[in-house]
Amino acid sequence: MSGLLPEDVSLAVPDIALGLALLTAAGCALIPRSRLALAAGFLSLGALTALVWLRLDSVDVGLAEAGLGGGILGALLVWLAIRSPHSPAPDSAETISTTQPTSGTRRTSRPILNPRTLLGCAAGAVLGGGLCLVWFQVLHALPAWSEPLEEQMETTGVTHEITGVLLAFRAYDTLLESAVLMLAGVAVMALGRDGGLHQLSLPQPEVPSALRWLVRLCAPVLLLAGLWLLFAGSSDSGGAFQSGAVLCSLLILLRTAHALPSRERTEPWIRPLLIGGVVVFILAGLVGPLLADPLLSEAWLSWQPQWATAAVLSVEILLTIGIAVGLFLMYLTLENPEGVQ
Amino acid sequence: MTTAEFSLAGIVLLPLLASAVAVLLGSRVRAVLGILTALLICGLCTAVLIQTAAGGITELALGGYEAPLGIRLRADGLSALFLCLSAVVGTVVSAHAAILPASAGHPGFWPLWLGCWSGLNAVFVSGDLFNTYVGLELVGLTAVALVALGGRDSWMPALRYLFVAVLGSLLFLVGVGLILAAAGTLDMEQAAQQLAETPEAHAAAVFALCLMSVGLVLKLALMPMHRWLIPAHAGAPGAVSPLLSALVIKAALFVILRLWLWVMPLDATTEAETGLAEGLSTALTALAWTLGGFGALAVILGSVMALRQDRLKPLVAYSTVAQVGYWFLFLPLLLDPEAGALEGQPGTTLAEDAVLSGALSGSVALALGHGVAKAGLFLAAGLLKELWGTDEIESLRGAGRRHPLLILSMGLCAVGLIGLPISLGFTGKWHLATSAVAAEHWWIIAVLVLGTLLSAGYLLRGIAPLLLQDAKDPQDQEHDAAQDADASAESPRRQRLAEVPAFVLGLLTVLTGFLAVGIDALMGVGAPW
């Protein structure tokens, strides 16, 4: 096992610096009390993690982290944090009788070192130490799929390995995962007020013209970036999830600049777009077994070589739209909390 | 690709397709689609069952790509049994939700429930570790959403359930990473062979097992981590609580069984005498004994707390916490399965691994019996709460007179939960007890006896007041009738019909008692020993 410190320390400096920055960002996302500080901490953590993925030479994951983790999640959490910046957690609200005015005294000065936290940190240290110990002595076996990956790559219809894995080799995982996102969208619609689209019918607060002008400038760029990411995915890093995130941020920008069409025209489209990706994915998977020459000869989710690329691409497009709509639905339900007009 | 292989993936993807399509439909059509999908799943499940009963393990490489790269679905005896449980209980509860839409809480019930069902089936047939993680997540998310359909007071429990589910899954994910690092493959069967061959990888395997077990036990609400389950299962709508208690927590149990018996090289780590392995086998036995101890604690404390409940649904939820404990009692047996006690005795000459197979089929029978009985009991309790507006045991006194069929089904389900004869609960306890006697683990017998008596206590405490007929004077009758009418807008005929699913589950609890021989034979298919 090569030791932690490689011979030439200078080479390791960017890693160590990045690692420490990551730790501080994580601390800043965990320790503070006020919600705004938490949201800010989380945003920085998202950005730094994207950098770490890039540092580990995984551009796809970096893009996904930046788009989904840092971007969309950041938007969701910021709206939550704005609503009441000083963590009016229901239980901490109970500790103070609700009758007295809830001004600045809301911030309970709980000692950091109460027994519960100490016990938690101690247990955490033990678990962390154990995990690190195991990392040191665990024999890192090489994954057994490098060779079969190369050979069967061309049957997938795409050249970029990660997209090949996502949409061919482990297409089943991606299908279930996009179903998770779709059902999250369905759940948000079920839980949100009046089908989650309550915000759409609300007239929004005025937006300064400078912002509106800026949005009008960025929108086409974002659209182009999203589409490029989607189509580049088959040959270079990119893909359905990254472009879905970008398209969702496009929708959010249009929403803030009142550029989205009225509720009557958007509502009928929301549900079909949300479920389109999953339905087409399953039907395409069903084509293999049902339409093969001797019935049921092909396995599920197997793409015939001749139309593999077409199938993968159409599925990818609809998945992207589904992801964008799903994330936008979540954003809509959280937008404009009652506290802030 | 035979029909069994087709139905292996079909049983996951077709309900997912139906769930997606249901989003577009109106609430009445969704119920019809739900029932059709339920029947379809029963059909597919019988195809898999027939193939497995014929002794063959059904395997399907998805997309035609072989194991380490692609995902392989596998259905052996254990998965066939759990598939049948989810098919039977799912169909009956879907029928109940279709008959009484108010019990489903919200039209969003159907797409979420069908998604949850496909997630359950995905976990039961998955042969790949990461795929199991994604299946567990699908089940977790839809379960949280289903709980949240219960209205204002069920949002907080749903959120707490969400945090626990995600934390459990992420611990499981780290465990999967560890096994991947140790075995180099994600497929369970290959990982098991790989781990058995490389003794140096046993350290990582044992640590991964600890992490994954803690993660899954969080999702299963074993004793010390059970507080999130009570408000979630009690607060959920009438048709959702049976699904949570009977099916959703079974997914995590299934994965634990798969890990402990099919993936982990148990015999390799326990017999090896070399220094390193010695430390490992003590770690493994320590983990098994802690989980077994928590199981015993859950059975006793869970039942005692259930005795102190004054509302029906929390009482049934605590009963779930108690019954979860039963499924972990066999773990200590796993590690020293020799039938020590039977050398001298002239009696039953047990096959050498009969203790292990007896203990396992006992726990599986207990889990299946609990599934059917608990679903019936929760359906009945939910219906009573729906019709009478409250589930306070005090204010439900004498409810039995107007719903005799409901009380009869609650009684039948109670038979299954207590473990009295002619029920899967009895068969499970019988197997577990015989294996415990053979392996001289007397503490299991004590826990079983105490558990049986305590569960009889709290179930009686819940059901007996319903039989009360203290002479209610006539004008009270109108008050009850009025309370009935406005409590649910459903027509009385529909209410009568809504009692039938609970009765069907009650009957099933008793009838499945005769299937013990079949279950034991089915468990043998693809068994690790």
Place this chain on the structure above:
Amino acid sequence: MEVFAGEGAALWYLLLGSLVAVAGTVRLLLARDLLARLVAMNVVGIGSLLVLLSLGARAESAAPDPVLSALVITGLVITVAFTGLGAVLIRRIEGIHDAEHAPDQAADGDQISSGQNSSEQDSSSTEGGRDS
């Protein structure tokens, strides 16, 4: 910056990911404020995905193992879905608390007050603002 793909970097990120995951778990179990728990949940997510990918990054080839990258993306999307649902639940829960604390006349969030409300306005005036 010379691409350092040796053994040491992957192991360093492996340890880092574990520490972040453990810190997130501790905070998730101890925190009382719902948003703090949601953020902690995400931190645990990031930590465990970091562990997963750095296992893949140990291979000598420049880019980490494609299958592991796909798994990490899948894990990321799932965590996003859960966080979205969690955020909506927190929103609905805290929606009721506002209604209980300050039972305003109109249904929550209906009246429109003009003027730009900067987000720094502390919560007391927000409650006050809606009571008027």
Place this chain on the structure above:
Amino acid sequence: MTDLIPSAVLPWIPLVMVVLSLAAAVAIFPMGERRVRLRSWVNLSAAVAKVLLVVLLVPAVVAEGTRPEFSVPFLPLGEGESIDLVLRVDPLALFFAGLSALLWLLTTIYAIGYLERGSDRSRFFGFFSLCVTATVGISFSGNLITFLVFYEILTLVTYPLVAHWGDEKSLRAARMYMRYALSGGVAVLIGVIWLTMYAGPVDFAEEGGAEGVAALAAESPGVAVTIFVLLVGGMGVKAALVPLHSWLPSAMVAPAPVSALLHAVAVVKAGVFGIVRVIDDVFGIEVAEELGVLGPLLAVACFTVLYGSYQAMRQTELKKRLAFSTVSQVSYVVVGVSMVSALATAGGVVHLVHQGIMKITLFFCAGLFAEVIRAHTIGELRGAGRRMPWTSAAFTVGALGMIGLPPTAGFVTKWQLGLGALDAGQGWVVLVLLGSSVLNAAYFLPVVWMLWFAEPEGESGEAPDAGASDEAPQPEGEPQREKEPGALVVPAVITAVATLAVGLGAALSFAPLQVAEAIAEAVFR
């Protein structure tokens, strides 16, 4: 006679007997309250059919010695073979099944009359027939597992019967009964598990116990004794042996037909029947003797006999007194069976039937007194003889049978037990029998005196009266002759006549005593 039943049909008869009352129950449950005629018809036809089947079986089983058997695999045991649910008809099984079938018929007639205006009758009769299913299942069970299954079902099914009236008192009594019965059931379960693991699946063997058990007893007597204590203790709860008997008197709050059938025939007898099976057909009398468990069991049984009678004397309520009398009388069977002599075992086994017939007469009469003249305590029975001559006559015959006077069945049992005690060399048991007879007289004769000779309070008219013969003469000019409902009086009188018939005809070929002696010989062969 055997050509009456073709041999192919024979193995199916025990299953038909069990399923018959189950089918009746399934038919009765969904019936509406008002469908009295249909419900009574279903009940009676099932009961009559069952009695006919038993009568058909008697010659085949007792005379020819055929053993019809029906089995279905139930619990797997290691690879391949499994423990089966076995229904086998041997003389002892037929003995108990015959008793319960006959008395079920009579009690159904009684219950239909008794619950004329009652509510929830469908539920009542549904559980009533389920209870008989369990009893017949217990009597026909061929191995310990089947016995345990029906034993637990009996507990479950009798709970709603005891809690039938649904008021606070009966629910509390039912809860107490459930607590006792379930703990007994669990004890038996543990015993059965332990025995099956150590001595293999145990089938009831008529001659001298299962072979595995004998080997186990020789191998490790300690384990065998613990298993014996677990089994007999678990069954002792239902057989109301002293430390475990207190649920029986409190369960008297149940309606009369329930206390009649349950506490005279079904529940109590199931426990004692189980003890007879364990001693004779599982361990075998010799093995039990070697283990030295019979002595203490005999002591407990004798103590119960005396304690039960003593407690009965102190009760003022009629049904409570009868309950304690049941506690003492049932232990006669245990006394008989735990003495190593064919005569004693025959006496014990025959008392199963005799006690059933006599006690059910007394419970019928108690129900009648409560129903017609609202008499619950002994005091209220003053002068009831003249107002309800038939009931009082039946009660008198039953009481004399209990005391053990010559013409009645009670005398036959006590005579047989006495002989058995001398044969087994335990003379002191004869003293116990005599003492208990005195105690029986002490608590039954005052009631009989109150019925016939006491002045009804208030008016003075003395009543010249005939002796205590069962044919009560028509008392001349008695002012308030109560109208005794036919459906209730007829069963009481029939069982009273049966008490005398069995006593007088003890020597006839298929009389209970002869069958009991055949069983006893098999045990000692």
